[in-house]
Amino acid sequence: MAVLNNFSSFRRILINSSSSRAYLSGFKSSITLEKLYPSSRLDITTIPKAPESKDGKFSGYIPMDKIQISYARSSGPGGQNVNCVSTKAEIRFHLASAEWIPEPVRVKLAEKLKNQLSKEGYFIVKSDRTRSQHLNLADTLDKLRDLIQSTAQSLVIPEISPETVERQRRLRERAARERLREKRAHSMTKQGRQSPTLDS
Amino acid sequence: MKSNPKAYKQPKRGRGIYGGGKHGAGNKGSGQRQNFMRLGYETGNNPFYLRVPKEPYYKGHHLKREYPPISLLQLQTMIDTGRVDPSKPLDLVALCNSKLFLLSPLEKQFGFQLTDEGLDNFKGKVNIEVQHASEQVIAAIERNGGVITTAFYDPVSLLAMRDPMKFFISGIPIPKRQTPPEDAIEYYTDPRNRGYLADPDLVALERFKLAQKYGYELPDLKNDPELAMLLERKDPRQIFYGLNPGWVVNLKDKKIFEPEDEKLLEYYKT
Numbered sequence: 001m002a003v004l005n006n007f008s009s010f011r012r013i014l015i016n017s018s019s020s021r022a023y024l025s026g027f028k029s030s031i032t033l034e035k036l037y038p039s040s041r042l043d044i045t046t047i048p049k050a051p052e053s054k055d056g057k058f059s060g061y062i063p064m065d066k067i068q069i070s071y072a073r074s075s076g077p078g079g080q081n082v083n084c085v086s087t088k089a090e091i092r093f094h095l096a097s098a099e100w101i102p103e104p105v106r107v108k109l110a111e112k113l114k115n116q117l118s119k120e121g122y123f124i125v126k127s128d129r130t131r132s133q134h135l136n137l138a139d140t141l142d143k144l145r146d147l148i149q150s151t152a153q154s155l156v157i158p159e160i161s162p163e164t165v166e167r168q169r170r171l172r173e174r175a176a177r178e179r180l181r182e183k184r185a186h187s188m189t190k191q192g193r194q195s196p197t198l199d200s
Numbered sequence: 201m202k203s204n205p206k207a208y209k210q211p212k213r214g215r216g217i218y219g220g221g222k223h224g225a226g227n228k229g230s231g232q233r234q235n236f237m238r239l240g241y242e243t244g245n246n247p248f249y250l251r252v253p254k255e256p257y258y259k260g261h262h263l264k265r266e267y268p269p270i271s272l273l274q275l276q277t278m279i280d281t282g283r284v285d286p287s288k289p290l291d292l293v294a295l296c297n298s299k300l301f302l303l304s305p306l307e308k309q310f311g312f313q314l315t316d317e318g319l320d321n322f323k324g325k326v327n328i329e330v331q332h333a334s335e336q337v338i339a340a341i342e343r344n345g346g347v348i349t350t351a352f353y354d355p356v357s358l359l360a361m362r363d364p365m366k367f368f369i370s371g372i373p374i375p376k377r378q379t380p381p382e383d384a385i386e387y388y389t390d391p392r393n394r395g396y397l398a399d400p401d402l403v404a405l406e407r408f409k410l411a412q413k414y415g416y417e418l419p420d421l422k423n424d425p426e427l428a429m430l431l432e433r434k435d436p437r438q439i440f441y442g443l444n445p446g447w448v449v450n451l452k453d454k455k456i457f458e459p460e461d462e463k464l465l466e467y468y469k470t
Contacts, residue, residue, distance in 0.1 A: 027444040029437035030470045031379065037399045044347070044431070045421040046404045064417050087320075091415075133320045134343075135336060137415045 058152040067093040074128035088128035089136040265310040273318025291329040305358035345419040351396040354378040368449040376437045376445035
């Protein structure tokens, strides 16, 4: 504050107190966001395009308008709170008509979950893990995403390099040779325990 | 002027046949020869102060920052009862002006944190600036079409902000806000925390990701009639909305003064 004690003069500015909103100082220091991020558009309102799920790979995007969210009361102990507050979150959607899940993954899911689907073909995910409705909803979405992702992963055939294929073939042949060698040795041992006959 | 006789004990002076002589040191020995053993010495065995290990319970406690909590429930109540005006941007100044919360910067309090109590029933649409907020709180604010920012204020700025009227009356020029310390820079430059020093484009991406995580449609702020209010932000060196560092506010004459000297202008601008 020592610098400020040596100031020489001040210029007066008249401010109309009623229109304080209209007069914004528009102060820009040397560490404004414009200077920190010169190549940025500085816009927090942009909504990016939803990532597409293509080539059988699930992008992780779940369209909120394609699933039905409902809340119910949770189970377990909790007194008045658990009796009155709807904290259990449930999401349901028709699996066969879910366009946002890639086709091969959808088929695999239908087969995997065929005992869990409702009569009309709806798949339901529920959660009452926490005391908060919103956190439970996040949990259901997490469960759903995890399920779809693991199914998509199981469909992916991993690429094996020719060196690995060759190595696996060699190891298999070596194992077979060992087995036959031990078998022959065991056979000789057993034969050696027989009493010798006139023919041999 | 004398206190009452029982107020204090008279010192006992070492003088005369019964009081004086040996300076209270007794006869011979290490005591009279003033050759005492050091404090804690136990005549050779391993002393207590070396035997027992110390537990650093309070190590660095004077360096730890505190953020007194404000729950979403309290915030909703304030909005509903009119203690706070959601049609203007809410920051530490607005929260202190409600006179419901008091900040003690001298007790290592660096601002307020927004906690998640009342998360499910929060319905307010606000442009709020706090010093710390967890992910679910950020989701709750953004779900209702609001904007949340986390910003750092140094103790000098906080002393000005917690009672602006008193500060303006003092006639001190508005200080410039300091940048966060090293251990806080990472927090305030992270778009996930909606830091005031984070890239707004990355913040927009994180808003989208959070909406996907917590299961709500991200409200399109561009079509909002209150867009200008929601996007209003302070410069990283600014303390009050609409007031620059270096200005002196005269409440009585309703005038604001700004410095003319080049060096001062340079100081406040950097």
